[in-house]
Each structure stands twice: as C-alpha cells, then as structure tokens.
Amino acid sequence: MITPRFDILGQAISDASRTQMLCELMEGRAYTNKELAAAAGVTPQTASAHLRLLQDAGLVVAEKRGRCVYHRLAGAEVAHALEQLAAIAPADSLHRAQQRKAGDLAQVRSCYDHLAGPLAVAMTRAFLDRGMLQEEHGAFRAVPAGEWLKLGVILPEKPGRQPFARPCLDWTERKLHVAGPMGRLILDHALGSGWVKRHRHKRGLMLTTPGTRALEQILDLSCGGLVAA
Amino acid sequence: MITPRFDILGQAISDASRTQMLCELMEGRAYTNKELAAAAGVTPQTASAHLRLLQDAGLVVAEKRGRCVYHRLAGAEVAHALEQLAAIAPADSLHRAQQRKAGDLAQVRSCYDHLAGPLAVAMTRAFLDRGMLQEEHGAFRAVPAGEWLKLGVILPEKPGRQPFARPCLDWTERKLHVAGPMGRLILDHALGSGWVKRHRHKRGLMLTTPGTRALEQILDLSCGGLVAA
DNA sequence: AAAACCCTTCGCCGCGCAGCGAACTGTCCG
DNA sequence: CGGACAGTTCGCTGCGCGGCGAAGGGTTTT
Incomplete structure (x- = not known):
C-alpha cells in the first residue's frame, strides 16, 4: 500500500499555535516571526520552532531581508489544500462568537x-x-x-x-x-x-x-x- | 480572525498509525477494528483508541453488526479532502520502494x-x-x-x-x-x-x-x- | 561604540499521548 | 453452559514535544 506522508502534514497542522499562524498566513501577506508569534499567543522562540517545522513540511517559505525574516505560504496549492480541509473542519465556535x-x-x-x-x-x-x-x-x-x-x-x-x-x-x-x-x-x-x-x-x-x-x-x-x- | 479547527483534523492525521488506517479506508470498504489494527501494526486496544479519535474528528463512522464493528470513511468529502492533502504531501519513499x-x-x-x-x-x-x-x-x-x-x-x-x-x-x-x-x-x-x-x-x-x-x-x-x- | 532590535539556539520542565498487558463486556457457536 | 472471539476500558510506562528563560549571532539605529 502506498501511503502519502499525511502524518508530516498532519503533524504540521495538528497544533493550535501552528494553525493560528497558518490562518494568519492565508491572508496572503508575508509576516515576520514576531507578528506570527503574537497572532498565536506564544513567545518568539516558540514561534521560531513552529515556523521551522512548517518550513520542513513544505507549507511555508521564509525570506530573509535585513534583520527581519518574512514568512509566507509556500504556494497557491498549499492555500487550496488548506481551504479544502477547512471545508470539512468543524468551525471554531469560540472564534465564531468573537467574529x-x-x-x-x-x-x-x-x-x-x-x-x-x-x-x-x-x-x-x-x-x-x-x-x-x-x-x-x-x-x-x-x-x-x-x-x-x-x-x-x-x-x-x-x-x-x-x-x-x-x-x-x-x-x-x-x-x-x-x-x-x-x-x-x-x-x-x-x-x-x-x-x-x-x-x-x-x-x-x-x-x-x-x-x-x-x-x-x-x-x-x-x-x-x-x-x- | 476565524480559524477553522484545523488542529482537530490535524491531530487526527498527525499520527502514522492513524494515517495508515485512513489510507486503508480510502479503498472505500468497511474494515473491522482488527483488520485496521493489523494494517497499522498495532494491537487492537491501540487501534480502538485511534478509531475513537478519528470518529470524534468526524473522519470515520462506525457501524455495529453482531460482535463486529465496521469502520468506514465518513463520506466522499473526507476522501476528497484527503486526496487534496496527498497532492501536497511528500510521498513515502520507503513505501514507494515496496510498491x-x-x-x-x-x-x-x-x-x-x-x-x-x-x-x-x-x-x-x-x-x-x-x-x-x-x-x-x-x-x-x-x-x-x-x-x-x-x-x-x-x-x-x-x-x-x-x-x-x-x-x-x-x-x-x-x-x-x-x-x-x-x-x-x-x-x-x-x-x-x-x-x-x-x-x-x-x-x-x-x-x-x-x-x-x-x-x-x-x-x-x-x-x-x-x-x- | 553602544544600544536597540529581530531572530535563533540551548537547556530545562511538564503535559499529552501512543503503546501495551490485563481485565471486562458482549456475541456467536458447540 | 462454557469456550472462543471481537471490542473496549483501565492503568501504567516512556517518549515526544510545546512552552519559556537565558544566552548568542546579526543587523539597524543613535
């Protein structure tokens, strides 16, 4: 049986902090480590580790410019696949209330x-x-x-x-x-x-x-x- | 920001044993706990826990018939979403060799x-x-x-x-x-x-x-x- | 040069969870 | 009834990993 490495992707999106970052990145803009850390509610060190993992999974690419590092989604396919997932994912009722x-x-x-x-x-x-x-x-x-x-x-x-x-x-x-x-x-x-x-x-x-x-x-x-x- | 609960789905597919089971279920047939346990290479107890998790995530439905419990994918949308994921997931080179x-x-x-x-x-x-x-x-x-x-x-x-x-x-x-x-x-x-x-x-x-x-x-x-x- | 800032690496703590053995429930069969 | 079998629940162990504080490397500003 051929098994695609779902687990690599799955592990990448299995953490709430990382999904928060991904949702942020879905806007299409590039974000710095600090911005994403704030969005996920963690310290920059932790965000850095998360982003490295997302990078290894091929979901995110980083670009160094000066002393800042800009992160963005790796491509439209990634955004598309995440949309598909969202279609079957239960919506976050807590955030729905915030909305x-x-x-x-x-x-x-x-x-x-x-x-x-x-x-x-x-x-x-x-x-x-x-x-x-x-x-x-x-x-x-x-x-x-x-x-x-x-x-x-x-x-x-x-x-x-x-x-x-x-x-x-x-x-x-x-x-x-x-x-x-x-x-x-x-x-x-x-x-x-x-x-x-x-x-x-x-x-x-x-x-x-x-x-x-x-x-x-x-x-x-x-x-x-x-x-x- | 509205965040779909990627993490619930992600956690469901973040484990190699579970992805193995899901790939098995992608065949479309219904499988018993024992079959899926064997496919994933774990004991029935462990498989049981995994399947309950997949059920909670809405990816799998179970049907009790006699003393057997048959598990299958929750629907075509689930299969479709998994296909989409597979499109961006790195293929398992080990299993590619087996293939x-x-x-x-x-x-x-x-x-x-x-x-x-x-x-x-x-x-x-x-x-x-x-x-x-x-x-x-x-x-x-x-x-x-x-x-x-x-x-x-x-x-x-x-x-x-x-x-x-x-x-x-x-x-x-x-x-x-x-x-x-x-x-x-x-x-x-x-x-x-x-x-x-x-x-x-x-x-x-x-x-x-x-x-x-x-x-x-x-x-x-x-x-x-x-x-x- | 010093200070401020962004990011990363390292080391540590603590939770979560996959895994199994043992024991229990329910079903089918002789 | 009693044995065989499928599945589940419980308790335990050990690993993995998310989290942060501290420290280090680079870059920009004053």
Whole structure:
C-alpha cells in the first residue's frame, strides 16, 4: 500500500499555535516571526520552532531581508489544500462568537491571493445573477461581458488547463466565491484602484467609499454594513 | 480572525498509525477494528483508541453488526479532502520502494468509490484521447458517446451543481483520473461485470481476463502488465 | 561604540499521548 | 453452559514535544 506522508502534514497542522499562524498566513501577506508569534499567543522562540517545522513540511517559505525574516505560504496549492480541509473542519465556535462581536473585521478580507468573506460571496452571487459567470460541473465559467474590464479582469482567449475562475469555499459563510487567476486579478485591481485598503495593524481589509460606489455602479451591489468604521 | 479547527483534523492525521488506517479506508470498504489494527501494526486496544479519535474528528463512522464493528470513511468529502492533502504531501519513499517490488499490487485499486492507480489513469487518458471526455478549466466534461453505455455510465441530461466527472489526483502517479458519480458508476459496473475482482485477503483489486478483453474492445486499451497473477 | 532590535539556539520542565498487558463486556457457536 | 472471539476500558510506562528563560549571532539605529 502506498501511503502519502499525511502524518508530516498532519503533524504540521495538528497544533493550535501552528494553525493560528497558518490562518494568519492565508491572508496572503508575508509576516515576520514576531507578528506570527503574537497572532498565536506564544513567545518568539516558540514561534521560531513552529515556523521551522512548517518550513520542513513544505507549507511555508521564509525570506530573509535585513534583520527581519518574512514568512509566507509556500504556494497557491498549499492555500487550496488548506481551504479544502477547512471545508470539512468543524468551525471554531469560540472564534465564531468573537467574529459576531468584532463585526466588520471578518466582512472584507483576503484569502491568500483573492478577496474572501461576505463581500466576495456577495460579488460572486452578483456575477452569477447577472450571467457574467456560470456554475457548471462544480466549476466556474466566465462569460464575456463589459463589466469584467471594469473590474480589472481580462478573460483569456482559450480555456487553459488550470481553471481561470476557481470556486473557493469561504470559511465563515461556507459559500463559494471566486479564486484562481480571476480572483487574483480582482483583488489586485481593487487594491490598485483604492476600492479596498489593507489595515495598518489589524488583519483584514477595509472597503472604501469609492469602492462601495464602484461596486454599486458596476454590479448594482449594495454594500450596506460592509464599510469599515 | 476565524480559524477553522484545523488542529482537530490535524491531530487526527498527525499520527502514522492513524494515517495508515485512513489510507486503508480510502479503498472505500468497511474494515473491522482488527483488520485496521493489523494494517497499522498495532494491537487492537491501540487501534480502538485511534478509531475513537478519528470518529470524534468526524473522519470515520462506525457501524455495529453482531460482535463486529465496521469502520468506514465518513463520506466522499473526507476522501476528497484527503486526496487534496496527498497532492501536497511528500510521498513515502520507503513505501514507494515496496510498491515497485510488489509490482501489480498497486496497479489496480480503488480510491474510496472509484477506480484508481495506473489502470484508472490509463482509462482516463483513453477517454481524453478518444474525445469522450474533455478537460476544461481544470474540470472534466463528458461528451456523449456510445462507449459510455458499455462502461455502465449514463450521462445526466443537464449538468448539475456537483461535477459528474470529478478529476482526482492519483497518489502514486500524480496524474488525474475520473472520480465523482461517473467514477462510481464505472467501478460499480466493472465489479458487476466481473471485469475487476476484489482480492480475498490482499488489498487492492485484480483485473480479470474478461475485463482486459472488454477494455481492449471498448477503448482500444492494452492492459499489458496490469493483469494480476 | 553602544544600544536597540529581530531572530535563533540551548537547556530545562511538564503535559499529552501512543503503546501495551490485563481485565471486562458482549456475541456467536458447540 | 462454557469456550472462543471481537471490542473496549483501565492503568501504567516512556517518549515526544510545546512552552519559556537565558544566552548568542546579526543587523539597524543613535
């Protein structure tokens, strides 16, 4: 019997501190040791050991720049596999309660390299409603439309082997939203256009007033309650 | 930040004994405690504890029948998530060596509810070559063809939300083969027609002479080396 | 040069847990 | 009824590993 080394991966994600770090890294940004240590609630020494383990497991890569070491997920496949796991993992009820209290914190955020959270779910729903996107065989198929260009998306001429618009299951909503190259384009464009901004210290993103207006104009999407305070 | 309880799943698959059991269960059959204990190389008491943990994690369900308890994977989602993990997990080189020595053992086998291994990969390649199946956006799309009926597959009238032919990455070959409802139909038909048979005590399946002839006739597929001794 | 800062390595403590032997429950069979 | 067998529970042992404090190597700032 051939057994993939699940245990190596499993051991990597079997610890609450490490999963906390991984969830942090799912934002797609690179983080320093100290930041991840704070996120997991442990000292830097401990975080250092955890990150070395995650590195050995191939889930995380490190990049030294000056006196800081920046850690990030090893690739989109890793983020994708973790999403899949999240789909069958029981949600943390404790943190779910925090989410309700925190309110907007989880409303708009990024998932590795694309938008996630309620905003992304709402946008995807708008794509489907307007016929810009079709769900078929559990995959997304983009339909040529003028709206795409306004969202910073240029559709490929021919469908490639990799899905251009990959469905990604949101952790909180348990609903699909757009990932893959199209998701990346949308996030890049939204950041470049100032529709969303990264928080300085808090995690997550904030939807700006221009962003709200643009989404309303292009997709007829009302973003009530999603604008950060 | 919302964190799915990766750690619960992670702890479940962080132990080599448990992963061994899970790989065994990936065959799709139900196994008794004793069988799984033998597969993992531990005593029944230890296996019992492991299985209770896997049950608590929601990966495995147990069914009591007489004095035996049959364990099986909790569902196709679990099998799917494990496949995804296997895609980024380093393969076990030790067992890879065993595979080469064992030869036909890994050639034909099932992956939860569909055929897997080199045979399934070869069949999928034949589907694609003959135009019965198309790969698009990383998904499979079945094309109506007479061959499908001979393989026990009746194509659905309209594409549903769930993919009918889901691509599944094989552990050993790292190549795609057909899973999902279509994969299940093919395996069911192959078992029902006597094309493949389950080994009595050994794991895996064996391709019969009628099976070889049928595949050659329908798909022009030569199965040299895949027939069990 | 000294101070501040980021990260890592080392050594230690303590918990958690995999593993087994022994004993117990429940089921099937003669 | 009594033996055989599957599974579980209990108690124990030993290893692994998460955690931190202390100390050391590098880099940036003053």
